[in-house]
Amino acid sequence: MKTIIFKTASTYLLPLLILFSVFILLRGHYLPGGGFVGGLIASIAFVIHSFANGLEQTKSLIKFHPGFLMPIGLCIALLSGAAPLLVGQSFMTGLWFEDPLPVIGMVGSALFFDTGVYLVVIGVTLTIIFTISETL
């Protein structure tokens, strides 16, 4: 699908969709959204880019193998889950910073867990899609 319209649109869509995915990630605590959906949207951004410009272009854009995001994301999620153990609380209890940060708002361990999920989903989806499109 190497049409000029799709190609031009995809270069604008990539940053927009990634921005949107981060918005969905942050929105997810009380409203529909969260790490899983956000991760899927972010990986769709890369998939669209690879459809328009070819797989090699997208790979050179990402620089490292997307599978590497899986252990990083799992690590963040695990640490955010295990953090309450350090203060003698149960696993996965939500811990919150006292003061809200500008723009983001209240920050708690749940946000880090969601970020971990976000990274794992991007890693898994891109690994699967890249592997499939390589063998095609």
Place this chain on the structure above:
Amino acid sequence: MNNPYIILPVIFQLFTAVLLLFFWFRVNAQRLITIICSLISLGIAIWLLKEVYQNGILTMQAGGWKAPFGITFVADVFSATMVLLTAISGMAVAIFSTGSIRNARLKFGYFPILNFLLMGLNGAFLTGDIFNLYVWFEIIIIASFVLITIGGEKAQIEGAIKYVTMNLLASAIFLTAIAILYGMAGSLNMADLSEQVAQIENRGLVNVVAILFLVGFGIKSAIFPLYFWLPASYHTPPPAISAIFGGLLTKVGVYALLRIFTLIFIPDAFLSNLLIVLAAMTILSGGLGAILQVNMRKIFSYLIVCHIGFMIAGLGIYTELALVGAIFYLIHDIIVKTNLFLVSGLIFKLKGTLNIEKLGGIYKKYPKFSLLMAIPLFSLVGIPPLSGFWAKLFLIQGSYLEGQYTLIGFILLGSFLTLWVIAKVWSEVFWKDAVNLPKKINVKYFRELKPLKQWAMVIPIVLLAATSLYIGLAAEHIILLSKQIAAELIDPSAYIEAVLGSKTTMP
């Protein structure tokens, strides 16, 4: 008592798996990390059992949500013992894998998946929530799907298809049963269910759900007539993988049966009789199946089925003495079955085949190995004072006191069939001279391996054999442990109180 750290066995396995993912392509680093982390997780498991034994049942409410609304993790003596046994066999298999699994398999993430599997097992043993139990079962079977197909040999894929199909079916039935149970009782917490289910008036529906659970867990733990997938698939993956499957995966089904049928559905006369009949048929069909086979791992697979029957028999009789027998058998069986599959892996590396008609002459050439391998083989038969003997003693005593004379007959028949099979294996593999050994195999022989890898294959067998000897020779410790577990299973009020808090303080 509340203790947030009882989740550590689960978290630590996840941590190990994540750490291993960072070293995806560096196989030797993975080997080292796995061995070190399995030793640490053994330490954690010992700590947990000690803590539970001294302080009584420990609970943890995940996320701080109170039971029965949140997910509860409960460590009673039964759970802690199972976690310890998982850690012991997990460590043995991890060390054995460093020597026996090929680099091609390791590069596809064998060690991380193994640790995810152990995480699932620990989670299933510690959870106090029935839907969470289902989730852990899913983690276990997804990890086991990867392990059984990793490497992608033709025989492996063929075995995996049967394994995957039956296990997915079992999960679907299990999930259906949970859904109906939730519709009836309105709770998923097992301690809460124990109280709610007893008050439901529609006993017919309760019994139907109980049977659904029996079928779901029955497929997983391979009881008659749902066992046929097990001998068809367990001999196909590498021996280290069969060892963890044979040692633990069917036993987690037995654990779930013991937990559900002592806590939620107390067996009535019909269910008791059904369990006893199923146990007898399981013993018979597993034992008869083992006689016919010539592949060593297929023989052991049928023996797994046969010995699952002993544990189900203990549950069916449903007295404290019989449960002591079932628990003791469970403890003994996990260690011995893991070891037997490791032994079969070692024999394959020594001689290049597992066909007992072709094998032979091991006693003449490797007398020390033969003595080592004799320990798990004869523990399995239950020659006194080795570990299988005590468990059967309790089972027979338990069924005698309840007047289940036919069941005693089947238990003795099962022991006799096991003896026959093991005697055949011993005389064919160890005593007679080898005939027709394959000229060349596509893996390295044991003598061609580096000394470090040779030790990595022998040490776990020595460790597990020593554990078996301990269970047999220091049986009073294990009997004490089994008696406490059986007492807690028969009278679950302590478990319920630990999870829900005492009734009087609740509004």
